[in-house]
Amino acid sequence: MTNTIADIETADVILVTGSNTTENHPVLSTFIKRAALKGKTIILVDPRKIKLTEHAKKWLRPNPGTDIAWINGLMNVIIQENLHNKEFINNRTEGFEQILDTIKKYTPAYVEDITGIPADDIIETARLFAKAGTASICYCMGITQHTCGTDNVKSLANLSMLCGHLGKPGGGVNPLRGQNNVQGACDMGGLPNVFTAYQKVDDPAFIRKYETAWNISGLSPKPGLAVTEMIHKAEKGDFKSLYIIGENPLISDPDLNHAEKGFNNLEFLVVQDIFLTETAQIADVVFPSFCFAEKEGTFSNTERRVQRVRKAVEAPGFAREDWKITCEIATRMGIKMHYDSAEEIFEEIRKITPSYAGITWGRIDKGGIHWPCPTVDHPGTPILHTTQFTRGKGLFHVIDHQPPAEVTDADYPYVLTTGRVLYHYHTGSMTMKSDGLNQMSPECFVEISPNDAAKLDIGDGEMVNVFSRRGKIKAKLAVSSKAVDGTIFIPFHFAKAAANRLTNSKIDPVAKIPEFKVCAITIKKAA
């Protein structure tokens, strides 16, 4: 997030899109709902009639996979009505002139054709957003999990820059991160192209810096593969071993039937986890590790706040801490990695990670600090881009609408979109150990609109088979007013009816993110 969680509540207008916030970030959603209670304007853009619609002043319901079109549509109206922030555009950005030609095309009528959002709603929303003193954009996987995910995000940045809603309290472009430490895993270089703090692995200066810090030579200058690419290669036999720490891709990866083939093709699979997950079950070696309540360390949250994790209980049996297991493998492979504590590791991180350099465990003992925090006397940075952007001037990108990789047809006439429910988390390896949570959400369901259910002549609670070009699952039909005609929602938590048997593994070319939010399916009553 460019801004903080608390900051959202202070915005005059909050545009929420592609985020079922009350179920996926429940506590963060309280800031949005309280803002609405105080009379602030919530604009919600989401195909599903999620709980947040009850708090929204404006609810736009786009066809899945048409985000660029409605965002460009808002920009079209804002420029047309001369509501854009010329001062911000002149002083803080570049490339504005270059987008004008493209934006011109996205008239409200044209956008209505693509998105299904009435032209008048586009116009009204554009005015609300542009005229706001401060406006915050909050988005989540509904924006990013598309083959055009990167362009969707850039479009939102365009919109925010156009109105000068960046770099100040109550503004910002705010991705809501879905996992406790997904921010930290990225910050720490758990990505194929960067070391810690996004220092590029193919930059000779950074290679030298890391070789010196780690006292080794021969770091690879070649960016690595994303998980989706590793699995594709493994399927063809071009990838040999994987060491998986605390992940369960056999439920969370797209197009599971293919992913399974990839995993089974590996010569050697090591899984380190707290449970015998679906992925661990096919491993050659499984290491038992600690859960969050058993160890010391830090997590970095969605607002870049580095916070402490503390040991409360002893781990079961012979389980070991993740970092100790990894260090032991390294040492046995001939490269000694030894630390006495997690804090000692953090001290090493600080030395080579500019954005974390000023953070110490002592400083965050009572409360976290937002990176970037370059020095120990720096207070941290709750709001990014207040005086300039990372690259200097904010760059407008020319972006055109592009259809999803798979569209509906006569054989597969429904759009499938996947996501989570309140009571479960990701692949359920943790939440499904709770009787209470299982009681509230016992099984998979296929959420469908009353109209579509009537057309299919299948009733609520009946079992259906759901087919895509890639696979089939069987689950209960849930007729719901949340669903829009033509679009089906299935949560991906449940191994027994894994929605990812259906999803498409086509990825965004830049972010390598799969298109979980749109694929084509058909539904038939189960015999």
Place this chain on the structure above:
Amino acid sequence: MGKANTITIDNKPFAFEPSETILEVAQRNNIFIPTLCHLKGTTPTGACRVCVVEVKGARDLVPSCATPAASGMIVRSESPEVIKARRNIIQLMLASGNHNCAIRKFEPDDWTSFHLNVLKEDNYNELCPVWGDCRLQDLAYRYQVTTKSLPVSLANYPMERVNPFIIRDFSRCILCGRCVQACREIQVNNAIDFGYRGAKAKIVAGADVALKDSDCVFCGECVQVCPVGALVPKETFKHKKRFEKTDKVRTTCSYCGVGCQMDLIVQDNKIVEVKGAEDAEPNHGSLCVKGRYGYDFVSSPERLTTPLIRKNGKLEESSWDEALQLVAERFIEIKTKYGSDLMGVLTSARVTNEENYIAQKFTRAVLKTNNIDHCARL
């Protein structure tokens, strides 16, 4: 600082901000004023009136939580009249329901004999689940109020235990309305409200249905703010050994990316309760159903406890030495045979920064490849 923004409390002058209440000025200056219904960050309701104070020139005592500080105001926080009023309020509350905490003759140091005596005297098998951790009991003790001379009301409504997380014991509810404020103004779920009137008054969910059939999403905010034993976490009630030592450990929630700060309440190496950290950003005490009640996995019998190695197609238990040696040898073998770039590591958005750092260092420095990723996109 002129008199214009000065209030006098117990003969001492204090400066105040224009929007502050008497209670807020007092609390900021460490002057004790008891509260029950007051809930920070929400609209004051003045419902319980236990926070009344004496204001010079005012006809009646005023609720300090709902009365703005004014210049020249002279306040007595605990005058004999205030004490009398508070004792009355507390006594009526104690008599309004099943408050068998019996503020009677007892030696506070000797909890065991006291505990037994209460059980005997009250003829109750079930001592109040929040005994010793109850705002009303604390106040009754402080102001030495007993219910001895008053008839105690019988429960109007049966206990609700049909959901997996929260026990609603209406017999112990004092109708302070904190839960309603928390639900409406903090979590904004609007699941509960006051229902019925007079002696029949009750906190109702929806049209007086069970929580599980209402808009309730079991965030537990109401449980956290309940000052008495009317809302109790079910699992804690089952597993926490009362009057035995607990440890409290501040940590970060391990579910979504919001990073809520929470206190794990631990007894005998087991988490028995999770509370939102009220003094910490970003959540100020709020949690969701997963963070507050979804901790069973930590002590699940299904946890992995020993390394496993696949032998003859089956995963079998092994020693650490054997498993680590096997992995190191196979990695070296594969690296030699196929090269580094046919190997990869998936690190985790679930583990700590330190562990992620070690995972990428291992990948780059030991395997000598950049094939490292995690499920950021999934």
